[in-house]
Amino acid sequence: MSHLDDLESQSIYLLREAFHGFERPAMLWSMGKDSNVLLWLAKKAFCGHMPFPVVHIDTTYEFPEMLEFRSWAQKHYGFDLKVWTNFEARGRGIGYETTDPVTVTHELKTVALQQCLAAFDFDALITGIRRDEDSTRAKERYFSPRNAEFEWDYKDQPPEFWNHFTTESGPGEHVRVQPLLDWTEIDIWRYCDREKVPLPGMYFSRNGERYRSLGCMPISKPVKSDAKTIDDIIEELKVTRTSERAGRAQDHHERNAMQKLRAKGFM
């Protein structure tokens, strides 16, 4: 088996364990490349079915092109899409126009996710985070418990080995299931290339620019790039010295911003 086969197999194993282990799992989907690989793997794991809801946390600052992709993909794959927005915070005037990006991310993503979780009573959230994306994610487990306050107790994580994980959650708690933890950015692209995973066009160069990582419109910046195909992107990544999330403002607003966001429940 190739490295991609190994990664695929491991992710499918984790998805099947999550589906078996939890009563009300849901999958988070941002329409980004990792999310789309996750969808693709779930379709594979469940032989063309998507046996749990797919959740999009809509900050109201989404790129129109991403929303178009959302409608297209929902029809294409056929799944139960739940869109959730923290209207309460928007009503209070929280937004990039008025508030710092860390607060906005917390309110419109983390708090929105808490509301959504409470509304649907999900006991597991399947996410597409990867270890190589951010230093704080390097210590993550495949099955990572979160308490009722969404806190991540990274100092005392449950051991997991030999394919055995934490597949139970207590009242009010949930478990983050992270099937893409071992994938790297290049693995994601190679897999998209091999499998022809549908992706939003914004990842590919237009007028000398492309998006390497996609989030909210006001805080996602494109990088200079002529990469029009996945091959081009892979070549570009081999020589780049900037990090993947460099274009995401909320990570860099202050020192350790990402860690603060994550300890409070951000992905």
Next chain:
Amino acid sequence: MNTLSDTTLPSPAAQVPAPAQRASASDHLQLVVVGHVDHGKSTLIGRLLFDTHSVPDGKAERIEAACKAEGMEFEYAFLLDALLEEQAQNITMDTTRVPFRTAKRSFTIIDAPGHKEFLKNMITGAASADAAVLLVDAQEGLREQTRRHCFLLSLLGLRQIVVAVNKMDLVGYKPEVFDAIHKELGEFLAKLGVEPAHFVPISAKHGEGLLKHSDRMPWYRGPTLLEALEEFRGNPPASGGPLRISVQDVYRFDARRIVAGLIESGTVSVGDPVEFVPGGKRSRVKSIETWPQPETPILGPIPSGGEVAITLEDELFVERGQIGSAPTDKPYEARTFTARVFWIHDISLRSGELIPIKLGTQQAEARVLGIQRTLDAITLETGTGTTGEVKVHEVAEIRLRVRKPIAFDVGGKVPALGRFVLMRGRRIGGGGVIDSVVEEPVESRGASPISRSAILGHRGCIVWMTGLSGSGKSTLAQALEQRLLNSGILSAILDGDVLRTGLSRNLGFTPDDRSENLRRATELAIHLADAGVVVIAALISPFRADRAMAAERAKERGVPFVEVFINAPLAECERRDPKQLYKKARAGQIPQFTGIDSPYEAPLAPDLEIRTDKQSVGDSIEKLTELTLGLARPSEQAGAGANI
């Protein structure tokens, strides 16, 4: 000797080109570095990262400058520290992963720094590693930790091991030193069943023997450390083994009934015969289901390590936990086995306790029948089983009996199915590797218990009541006996006082004598139960170890056994004092009286607890009767009905 602080940094070992492209992806190896804490682990990893150009631009130069400013010698260990610090920010270190590449392949070093939680982290790291470097200081040779890590590597079943004998520069690059360590360690490892692929002399600090051979050790003809590592396989090959599919689930999303799982060993092709163990139902693979649907059906073979979804030619009841196996080479299907376990939870594993076990996708409950030998992984001291527990960071040999038959392999045949974890609550409490299957006790003498129970209409068993003197054991025992006799169940009371005046009248009340008294009581109870009698043992039995021994003996003989804690506070027992014994004990007339000047160890997980100071006699008897009837007249035969 050259130090690096007064010169510029050496250029990374020249013959390895900068990794312009990622090594062939299938050649990824997860590596763990173990060994005594001061034997140069960080230096080795730092030097490997530096020499393979895996350190970001400018990093080494910055550290060098910082060292110079502090008047310190440049240490490669700082490189690793700096990288980890960067990764960690404020996060307490846990298992972490450091990637590096050579032209041939990519590696991830799974590093488990820290001290207090080191063992937990090392085990977690090493358990997911493909290969290990065992580091030994040439000056110091084998140390305690070296031996401990050897032991754990063997326990974890890591087979791809290379020994690096480090700091050869400090012993003058003498072959005699290397040979002596090679011999001593090789012999020690052989005892553990571990055979390293290579012993490599190195000096991590000077980069000798890592990527290139050292001119100073012309006597060494083997591979360099990196060459040795490049020989290892990323995916331990198991496709040649017998078919084993760990069934994760059976999906019926549409008309198809799909069996989904992981191929732990062997390969899967359409038409292959497959038998599901435990259970033994057989069929053949009808189709291999994939998405998106291919133009032509996939026929296989799907290799080991792959996730697979199949349909079967016959409509079988298959469920999660079963192992799809080659009918000609099946796993064991049994309930009792011995295993080596390591324990990483603060709450000890106790003899006699019932604990959830997970093996492959199987889940069940297992009774810890006995702890043969414990080994403190910190001090390497061997204990005896008498404490009846395996504490955190201890390794032990234990015997487990699972409540229903499970399927497994032994002796490394299919490693993934020869190991298990024990759950403490929602967490993994420890892991273990199965050593051998224990034959189920066979009743060979005369009538079998089954035919006795056919005559009696019930079977023999032992209800072991423990509690302080005056807690209410005798009262409850008599009431229970009456209830059982009324229900047509033959029963007998084994009372402490009666034993003491007869069978055990030559014994006193020292701990040893108490143990002997209970041993006799146990044997007698087993004989009676064997003959079909429900034995109600009403004995103070103050020590956990003695009760665990009784339970274990009963289990060995196939006699159902329950422990009932007759619980009343000491003050209440003393107030009752039906035989005026507490009064005498307080007056010093009875030495070593339980509760007064001899301890009572309350059961930690009794099958039933009765608070005689809170519950009524009637209520207590209801509960006792219910428990006993469940044992004497089980609704279904033990062992059967585990599947289908």
